[in-house]
Structures are given as C-alpha cells and as structure tokens.
Amino acid sequence: MKYLYDIWIIAKREFKILIANRIYGFCMILFPLLVLVFFTTILDEGVPEELPVGVVDLDGSSTSRGLIRRLDAFQGSRVVARYPSVAEARRAMQENEIYGFLYIPRGTADALLASRQPKVSYYYSMASVTSGSLVMKDLKTISTLGSAAVGQATMRARGFTPQQIQTFLQPVRIDLHQIANPWSNYNVYLSTVFVPGVMMLFMFLISAYSLGMELKFSRGKEWIAKADGNILVAILGKFIPQAVVFALLIAFYEYYIYGVLRFPHEGGWGMIVLLAVLQVLASIGFGIFAFGLLPSLRMSMSVCSLWAVLSFSLAGSAFPVMGMDSPIQALTWLFPLRHYYMLYQITVFNGYPLIDAWFHFAGLVAFTIMPWPVLRKIKNAMLTYVYIP
Amino acid sequence: MSIFRDFYKALLDACYIWREEMRQAFRDEGVLIFFIIVPLVYPLLYSWVYNNEVVREVPVVVVDQSHSQASRSFIRMCDASPDVRVSCYASDLDDAQSLVSRQVVKGIYLIPSDFAERLNRMEQATVSVYCDMSLILTYKAIYQTAMAVSQEMGTQMQKRLSGKYTAREEMITTRPLRVDEVPIFNPGGGYGSSILPVVLMLILQQTLVLGIGLAAGTARERNRYGDLVPVHPCYDGVGRIVGGKALCYIMIFAVMGAYLSVAVPRLFSFPQLAAPSDLLLMMTPYLLASVFFGMTVSCLVRYRENVMLLVVFISLPLLFMTGVSWPQSNIPGYWQGVSWLFPSTFGARAFVRLNSMGASLSDVLPELRYMWIQTACYFGVACLVYGHQLRITRRHMHERLDYLRKKRQVRSQLKQVSEGGHLHK
Numbered sequence: 001m002k003y004l005y006d007i008w009i010i011a012k013r014e015f016k017i018l019i020a021n022r023i024y025g026f027c028m029i030l031f032p033l034l035v036l037v038f039f040t041t042i043l044d045e046g047v048p049e050e051l052p053v054g055v056v057d058l059d060g061s062s063t064s065r066g067l068i069r070r071l072d073a074f075q076g077s078r079v080v081a082r083y084p085s086v087a088e089a090r091r092a093m094q095e096n097e098i099y100g101f102l103y104i105p106r107g108t109a110d111a112l113l114a115s116r117q118p119k120v121s122y123y124y125s126m127a128s129v130t131s132g133s134l135v136m137k138d139l140k141t142i143s144t145l146g147s148a149a150v151g152q153a154t155m156r157a158r159g160f161t162p163q164q165i166q167t168f169l170q171p172v173r174i175d176l177h178q179i180a181n182p183w184s185n186y187n188v189y190l191s192t193v194f195v196p197g198v199m200m201l202f203m204f205l206i207s208a209y210s211l212g213m214e215l216k217f218s219r220g221k222e223w224i225a226k227a228d229g230n231i232l233v234a235i236l237g238k239f240i241p242q243a244v245v246f247a248l249l250i251a252f253y254e255y256y257i258y259g260v261l262r263f264p265h266e267g268g269w270g271m272i273v274l275l276a277v278l279q280v281l282a283s284i285g286f287g288i289f290a291f292g293l294l295p296s297l298r299m300s301m302s303v304c305s306l307w308a309v310l311s312f313s314l315a316g317s318a319f320p321v322m323g324m325d326s327p328i329q330a331l332t333w334l335f336p337l338r339h340y341y342m343l344y345q346i347t348v349f350n351g352y353p354l355i356d357a358w359f360h361f362a363g364l365v366a367f368t369i370m371p372w373p374v375l376r377k378i379k380n381a382m383l384t385y386v387y388i389p
Numbered sequence: 390m391s392i393f394r395d396f397y398k399a400l401l402d403a404c405y406i407w408r409e410e411m412r413q414a415f416r417d418e419g420v421l422i423f424f425i426i427v428p429l430v431y432p433l434l435y436s437w438v439y440n441n442e443v444v445r446e447v448p449v450v451v452v453d454q455s456h457s458q459a460s461r462s463f464i465r466m467c468d469a470s471p472d473v474r475v476s477c478y479a480s481d482l483d484d485a486q487s488l489v490s491r492q493v494v495k496g497i498y499l500i501p502s503d504f505a506e507r508l509n510r511m512e513q514a515t516v517s518v519y520c521d522m523s524l525i526l527t528y529k530a531i532y533q534t535a536m537a538v539s540q541e542m543g544t545q546m547q548k549r550l551s552g553k554y555t556a557r558e559e560m561i562t563t564r565p566l567r568v569d570e571v572p573i574f575n576p577g578g579g580y581g582s583s584i585l586p587v588v589l590m591l592i593l594q595q596t597l598v599l600g601i602g603l604a605a606g607t608a609r610e611r612n613r614y615g616d617l618v619p620v621h622p623c624y625d626g627v628g629r630i631v632g633g634k635a636l637c638y639i640m641i642f643a644v645m646g647a648y649l650s651v652a653v654p655r656l657f658s659f660p661q662l663a664a665p666s667d668l669l670l671m672m673t674p675y676l677l678a679s680v681f682f683g684m685t686v687s688c689l690v691r692y693r694e695n696v697m698l699l700v701v702f703i704s705l706p707l708l709f710m711t712g713v714s715w716p717q718s719n720i721p722g723y724w725q726g727v728s729w730l731f732p733s734t735f736g737a738r739a740f741v742r743l744n745s746m747g748a749s750l751s752d753v754l755p756e757l758r759y760m761w762i763q764t765a766c767y768f769g770v771a772c773l774v775y776g777h778q779l780r781i782t783r784r785h786m787h788e789r790l791d792y793l794r795k796k797r798q799v800r801s802q803l804k805q806v807s808e809g810g811h812l813h814k
Contacts, residue, residue: 027698040704041721048719078655090573094748096738108566113805115561120571126578129661129746131716133529133578136570143568144540150565167513171546172539175515176532185713189525198702205698213692297694298419298603305701306427312705313438318714319580320524323444327436336449342492345523352490 006227010237013226014278017210018241024210028245033101034196036253038280040261043187052080053167054101055087061109067120067146071102073170077138082263086123093125100124100135100140112150122147124302131185180264180350187344188263192344193317197337200283201308203246207287208304211298211378220382231379250276266351275343282336284368289367292374295381310336339363402623406633406693412606414637417607419693423600428645432585433742437582437656440632448476450485450494450681457709459504463516467498467539472530482519491522496520496531510545560591568690574746575660575735582659586745587713589649591704597642598700599742601683606693614785617688627776631684631768637678646672654744662747663740670750671743674760677735681767682732711737732767 018024044357052105053071072079080098083089089101103121112117122139126132148169155165181188226341227234257263265272290307292299313319315337316326321329332338338358346357355363371378449467453460468475476494479485485497497519500675518535520528544563551562575582609719618624647761650672654661663671688694709715709727716736720728728734739756742748750757 011550023695023698028401033704035702035706038724039709042709042715042724045723047720048716048748050718051716052718054601088549091752093573094746096742098715101716112565115565116560117565117567119567119569121571123571123573125746126572126575126712127583127741128716129575129578129580129583130714131718132572132575132583134615136572140568140570143566147564147566147568151562164511167511168547168550169543170539171508171514171543173513173515173536174532174539175517177519178515178521178522178528183523184525184528186525190714193706198705199403202698209694210699301697302419305597305697306431308794309701311432313435317524318445318526320526321438321443322447323526324438325440327435346490349523350490350521354665356490356492 003230003233006230006233007237008242010223010226010243010284013223014210014238014241017213018245021213024206027206028242029249032195032199032202032249036195039191039195039277040187040257043190045182046185046187047076048076048131048134048186049075051076051131052098053135053139054083054089054092054098055075055079055080056083056086056101056103058106059104059108063109063112064104066149067104067142068102069185070145071138071142074138074142076134093123093339099128099131100139102139115291131146134159147325152290180266187261191257192263192349193315193337193341194312195257195310196250196279196314196340196344197248197251198315199250200279200311200337201282201305203280204287204290204304204308205241205301206242207239207284208291209297210301211288211291212300214382215295215383215385216297216387218384220389222251224382229379231375235375239284239288243284246280246284247276247285250280265348267348268351270352273349275340275348277363278368279336279340280294282339282364285368285370286336288376288378292350292371292378295377295385297387307335308337310370314338315341317341333363336364339367399626399629402625403629403633403636405741406622406630409588409635410634410637411640413604414600417604418605420600420607422792423452423596423603424641426646426650426660427596428592428640428642430696431583431653432589432649432653433656435585436581436653439579440588440657442579442581444526444530446474447469447472447496447527448474448494449496449498449531450477450479450488451475452479452485452497453483454502455500455506457506459505459508460516461501463500463538464498464506464544466541467534467591470534470538473534483517489519496529497523498535511550513539561784579759582745583659584708584713585657585659586741587708587737588656588709589653590675590731590740591707591711593642593649593676594648594682594731594733594736595704596705597638597679598683599696600682601638601698602687602690602696603686603693603729605684606690606696610693614782615691616782616785618775618782620786621784625780627772627779630779631681631771633681634684635677635771638677642676642680646676650740650744662745663743667743667750671736671739671753671757671778674757674764675732675739678732678760678763678767679736679770681764684771685767685774688771688778707731708731710734710743713737731761732760732763735763 041063045369047277055068057068067078071077074248081092083101085093086103092098101123103123105118105120106116108120120143122143124132124135124139151169152165155168158373176185214223224231224234227237254276258272259267287304290303294303314332315334342360343357347354400715414424436739444728451464453464457586464475465617467473476779479488482497482499486492497515501517504516514537517758518537519533520531522528547563548559553562572578608619609617612619616632624630633705650668686700687696710724711721711734712720728771735756742753
C-alpha cells in the first residue's frame with residue numbers, strides 16, 4: 001500500500017513537471033501530431049498520379065499520336081511536353097521537368113505496316129526509385145499495347161472472334177491478389193511505420209531527457225527520497241504519467257488512421273491495442289536503459305537520437321531486411337522499431353496469428369524489462385553525480 | 390586610417406571568436422559527436438545497409454494443382470529469374486498462407502488444375518499471384534517476374550500457333566513493335582544509389598544544426614546570466630560574432646562536406662557524374678546556407694539538450710520533402726512551401742541531379758539561386774538574432790555594472806557615516 005502511495009506522489013510530481021516545462025508538451029503532443037499530419041497529407045494520394053512525362057515523336061503519324069494519347073490517358077502519367085530531339089528531352093529530365101520520355105523514331109508507322117519490326121524506346125530515370133518505377137510501368141504497358149494493337153487489327157481482319165484474339169495475344173493471364181492493400185497505397189505502407197517510428201523517437205528522447213533533467217536541476221535526491229530510496233517505485237512513479245500521455249497520443253493516431261482514414265487492419269482492435277501498449281513500454285524501456293548505461297543527459301540523448309534515426313532504415317519497411325548483409329540483419333534485432341514493424345505487419349496488417357510473430361513480441365517485452373540491470377546505476381547517479389555543463 | 394584600424398580590430402576580434410569556438414567544439418564531447426563522429430560514421434553505416442541495392446531471390450511458395458509439363462515449366466522459369474526463388478511447394482492455399490504468415494515466403498503462385506488443359510484447348514489460362522503487401526519491393530519482384538514469365542510463355546505459344554516458317558516471321562508476329570527500355574540515370578535501379586545522395590546531404594545539414602545548437606547551449610549554460618554572448622571586449626559587434634563563429638563551422642564542415650560529397654560516393658561506388666568544379670560551386674552555397682540556418686536555430690535554444698528534441702525528428706519529413714521517396718511533382722503545395730525553409734531541400738535536389746543525373750550547373754540554376762537567397766536571408770536573420778543576444782548581454786552587463794556602482798556608493802556612504810560617527814564621538 002505504501003508503495004502505491006509513493007508511486008502516486010511521484011506521479012503527481014511528474015505531472016507538474018510535464019506541465020511546467022513546455023518542451024514536454026511540444027515533444028509529447030504537438031510534434032508527433034505534426035508528423036502524423038505531415039505523412040498522411042503528403043501521401044494522401046496513395047499512389048503518385050499524373051507524373052510528368054515527355055514524348056519525342058519524330059514519326060508524327062496517326063499510329064504514334066495514338067500511342068501518345070493512350071499514354072496521356074493513363075492514371076499514372078501525364079504527357080506535359082513534346083521535344084524535337086532526344087538530347088532536349090534528356091536535358092528536360094536533368095532539369096527535373098519530366099521523369100521519363102517515349103521516343104518514337106521517324107518511319108515507325110511505315111515499318112510497322114510493312115512488318116519490318118520498328119523499334120520505339122522509352123527512357124526513364126531511376127535516380128528516384130518510386131517515380132522511376134511508376135513511369136517505367138506505364139511506358140512498358142503502352143509499348144506492349146502498341147504491339148498488341150497490330151496483332152489485334154490483323155486477326156480481326158482475318159475474322160477471328162474477340163475471345164480468340166485475346167487468347168492468342170495473352171495465353172497466360174496473371175490474376176493478381178494484393179493481400180490487405182489492394183490499392184498498393186503508399187500511405188498505408190509508409191505512414192504506418194514512419195509515424196510510429198517518430199513517436200518512438202520522442203519516447204526514447206523524452207525518457208532519457210526527463211531522467212537527465214533531474215540530474216541537471218539537482219532534483220534527483222529529492223525524487224529518490226520521495227520513493228523512500230526504492231528506485232523501482234521512483235521509476236514507476238516517474239514514467240507512468242509519461243506512458244499514459246504517450247498511450248493517449250498513440251490511441252489518437254490509431255483512431256485517426258484506422259477509424260478516419262480506414263487503413264486496413266485485418267488483425268482487429270485487440271491486436272492494435274496490444275501493439276500500442278508494447279510500443280510505449282518498449283520505447284520507454286529503451287530510453288531508461290540508454291540513460292542507465294550512460295548517465296549523462298547529452299550522451300544518453302545522443303545515443304537515443306542516433307539509434308532512433310537509424311531504426312527508420314533498419315526497420316526494413318522500405319528496403320527489406322532480407323536484402324541487407326547478414327551482419328546488418330542481425331543488427332536489426334537491436335532496434336525496437338524493427339520488432340514493432342514486424343509485429344504490426346504480421347498481426348495487424350495481415351491479420352495472422354500472434355504466435356507467428358512470437359519472436360518480435362518477445363523482443364519488445366525484452367526492451368520493456370531492459371532497464372532492470374541498470375536501475376541501481378541510475379539510483380547511484382541520482383544520489384552522487386553532479387551535472388557539469 | 391582609422392577605418393582600416395577598426396577593420397583590422399574587427400578582424401582580430403573575429404579571429405579570437407573563431408579560436409574560442411574551435412576550442413570549444415573540440416573540448417565539448419556532445420559537439421564533437423555531431424561535428425566529427427556522426428558525419429564520419431553514419432554515411433558508412435547507411436552505405437553498408439543499402440550496399441546490396443536491390444532485392445534478389447525473393448522466396449515464394451508454389452501451389453501446383455495442375456501437375457503438368459506447362460505448369461512445371463512456368464515454375465522453372467520463375468525460379469530461374471534473378472528476382473524470385475521458389476523455396477517451397479505447398480499442397481493447398483491454406484498451407485501456403487501459413488508459410489507467408491510465418492515469414493518463410495513473401496508470396497504465393499497458385500497454378501489451377503485446369504492450367505495445361507486450358508492452354509491446350511486454346512483458352513486463356515490463369516495463374517493466381519498472392520502478394521504480401523507489407524513490402525513494396527518484394528511485391529514488385531514477385532508480380533513482375535510472374536508477368537515476365539507469363540509473357541514469355543505466351544510468346545512461345547504464339548509461335549507454335551501462328552504456323553510461320555522462318556524465325557524472322559515468328560519474331561514479327563509475336564512482337565510487331567520492338568521496345569527498348571533504357572533507365573538512363575541510376576541504370577541498376579538500386580535503392581541505395583537513389584536514396585543515399587539525399588541522405589548524405591541531410592546528414593551534413595542535420596549534424597551542423599545539432600552541433601551548432603549544442604555549442605550555443607553550452608555557451609549559455611557556462612554564462613552566469615544564461616546569455617549566448619559572453620561579456621568580453623572581443624565580442625563587441627554582431628558582424629565579428631557571426632563571422633567568427635561561422636568561420637569555425639565552415640572550416641570543419643568544408644572537410645566533412647568534401648568527405649560526404651566526394652569520398653563516400655567513391656568508396657561505395659555510388660553514381661558520381663558531377664565535375665569537381667560544379668560540385669564545389671553547388672556545395673558552397675549549401676554549406677553557407679546550412680551554417681547560417683544552424684546559427685539562427687541555435688538562438689532559439691534555451692537548454693543545450695533541447696536542440697536534439699527540435700532537430701532530430703524533422704530529418705525524416707525533410708527526406709520526404711526533397712522528392713526522392715515521393716515524387717516532387719506530387720507533394721502538396723503547402724508542404725512545398727514549408728520545404729523552402731530548409732537548405733537541405735535544394736541542396737539534396739541539386740546534388741542528386743548533378744551527381745546521379747549528370748546535369749550541368751545551368752540545369753540546377755534555380756536550386757543554386759534559392760540556396761544563395763537562403764544564405765543571404767539566414768545570414769540576415771542570424772545577424773538580427775545575434776544582435777538581439779548582444780543587446781541582452783549588454784543590458785545584463787550594465788545592470789551588473791550599475792549594481793556594482795551602487796554597491797560601492799552605498800559602501801562608501803556607510804563608511805562616511807560610520808567615520809562621521811567616529812568624529813562626533
């Protein structure tokens with residue numbers, strides 16, 4: 001009972017600190033919400049549409065104009081300019097006006113009609129992988145269609161039925177099922193990792209920061225005294241208010257993306273809540289551990305920020321972990337965001353059973369209890385260390 | 390002559406401030422981490438992470454219900470492709486799904502039982518592809534391989550059906566129009582080569598801002614009144630303070646900038662098409678803009694650690710606003726407006742186009758112009774905020790001086806009074 005009372009006293013003290021120092025309000029509410037708004041608005045389109053592309057049409061025939069019209073009609077591309085030569089189109093790419101262009105050489109229509117197999121080319125830039133592969137997809141489709149149109153015309157003239165024509169042109173059809181994200185929506189795919197990642201970054205930093213500030217303003221002794229020298233009580237009292245604020249923040253985020261934006265969540269709300277709780281506990285655990293390891297405000301915060309920034313890459317959501325070198329693959333285990341992402345995509349996004357993600361579940365639990373071995377060191381630091389600017 | 394003497398004095402003062410700043414940068418371990426260690430180590434780490442550039446041999450599971458020569462040839466061709474590896478066979482879709490769930494494979498190819506039958510009956514046959522959509526790159530590998538193989542099989546069917554005599558005729562029937570796809574920049578389509586130039590530029594700006602902010606925070610905390618500008622005869626004038634400090638940061642980051650923009654791409658053989666002189670002309674305004682941006686931000690910081698809370702989290706939004714992860718043409722206008730505040734937006738764009746796309750300086754002229762405008766603006770703002778800080782310092786100094794004078798006055802008055810008392814006695 002006494003422990004509970006001590007925790008309550010320290011929690012009240014912590015709430016006062018959180019309100020008094022404005023930086024907490026900024027980092028625990030305002031900045032994470034700003035990032036949430038940033039990612040969900042910038043990726044609102046889902047799939048980039050109407051990417052600017054160009055054409056170099058030296059043929060000028062009705063066939064080439066038809067190709068260009070069809071390219072323009074695609075959702076993904078918009079023909080913004082025609083260039084008189086390949087050199088000028090390339091220059092336009094280097095000036096960032098277009099992402100790719102279709103080159104139709106002189107005499108294409110003639111050669112096509114005379115069965116001399118003409119060649120058209122499309123040039124695109126992979127300097128940005130996203131826009132490059134999208135433009136490539138459209139340009140590729142249009143050229144395949146161009147080829148098919150010729151075959152279609154010939155066969156129709158010979159009196160084949162539409163079904164026969166289709167079978168001949170495409171004997172094997174691919175029936176694609178994009179599980180859980182049938183729109184291949186980039187918002188679903190990026191916002192669900194980067195926004196929680198930024199929230200974890202703030203949880204790391206704020207945990208280390210709030211411990212360090214006790215040292216900096218020499219309130220550490222008073223804090224430990226309030227817990228009657230019991231460091232576990234002191235830590236619990238201090239971090240329960242923070243965990244509650246962060247949990248509310250995450251609850252709002254979950255409500256916004258699943259409730260308002262209707263992101264897919266096959267796993268249901270039970271898993272979403274479990275994941276949110278684990279996310280908060282593991283991140284705070286990591287922050288406390290970092291401070292316990294290096295009980296100095298600036299060192300622990302540097303470690304936390306460097307770790308958090310790296311975790312965006314090592315979570316393996318953009319570039320898969322299986323494509324990385326094996327030492328790096330092993331390193332990803334040390335990043336809470338990696339376990340969060342895996343747990344999210346297995347249990348919430350795809351709705352598979354939790355047992356298939358047990359390793360990552362255990363990983364997040366391990367981060368939660370990670371401060372255990374350094375608790376004594378934190379107490380020692382609070383009682384004896386002096387802050388040096 | 391006095392103008393020259395004043396100028397010489399200002400120069401000496403700026404040099405003194407430069408020396409103080411240099412000394413502090415190398416003595417303060419927090420600053421040292423962000424000025425030296427992070428710019429040196431992070432690029433290597435990131436380069437290592439994205440070293441393999443592309444994902445090859447994505448594991449898939451095959452559910453072959455057709456058990457025919459045609460289905461086996463489909464599977465063999467998929468397995469032979471560079472991007473996909475057939476790692477398992479499953480007897481039905483549920484089995485296959487449980488393999489996806491356990492992260493053994495990333496996708497499923499389902500070949501229905503009537504696959505060969507339909508092909509031989511000259512009806513359209515279907516192969517179902519199920520993709521785990523949690524990773525776009527593996528989804529693309531699985532889907533595009535299936536597409537390519539189905540087209541190749543289709544071509545073979547067409548050749549058999551068309552009944553032409555020569556190979557040339559067959560080629561023309563199946564592909565009346567030849568298509569050449571040319572990825573002209575970053576032809577390997579590597580993820581690392583695409584994103585790392587931007588990351589390198591961001592590291593430069595972010596470490597500069599963090600380092601300058603930490604240095605400013607330390608300066609404040611060392612000061613008795615929490616002022617940014619110390620009381621010292623050399624710190625007398627905005628120009629020499631901003632100039633002296635900027636000189637120190639520019640000297641450190643001229644080295645780091647060269648390392649990030651020239652050495653790292655060479656070490657990891659990322660695209661490096663820019664001419665050295667072009668790179669120099671582009672990096673100079675970027676470095677200057679970043680330094681003055683950092684100095685402006687550093688005046689906002691009350692405690693030294695707060696700068697980390699302010700600066701670290703914007704790295705990721707900044708990466709998106711450069712237009713490498715999400716096409717620049719599709720970024721909403723208001724975020725484009727916000728992105729103009731940060732030097733990294735233009736620095737990264739100019740660097741990518743010069744170095745990865747072989748553009749000339751005239752192609753990146755708008756970006757260069759914006760960076761020079763930013764340099765001028767942030768220099769002006771840095772002068773303004775440092776002027777404000779200087780005024781605060783002077784006010785504190787005068788208050789202290791007044792206090793000391795009054796103290797002395799009161800003391801002497803007290804002395805007089807007590808001496809007077811003695812006399813009266």
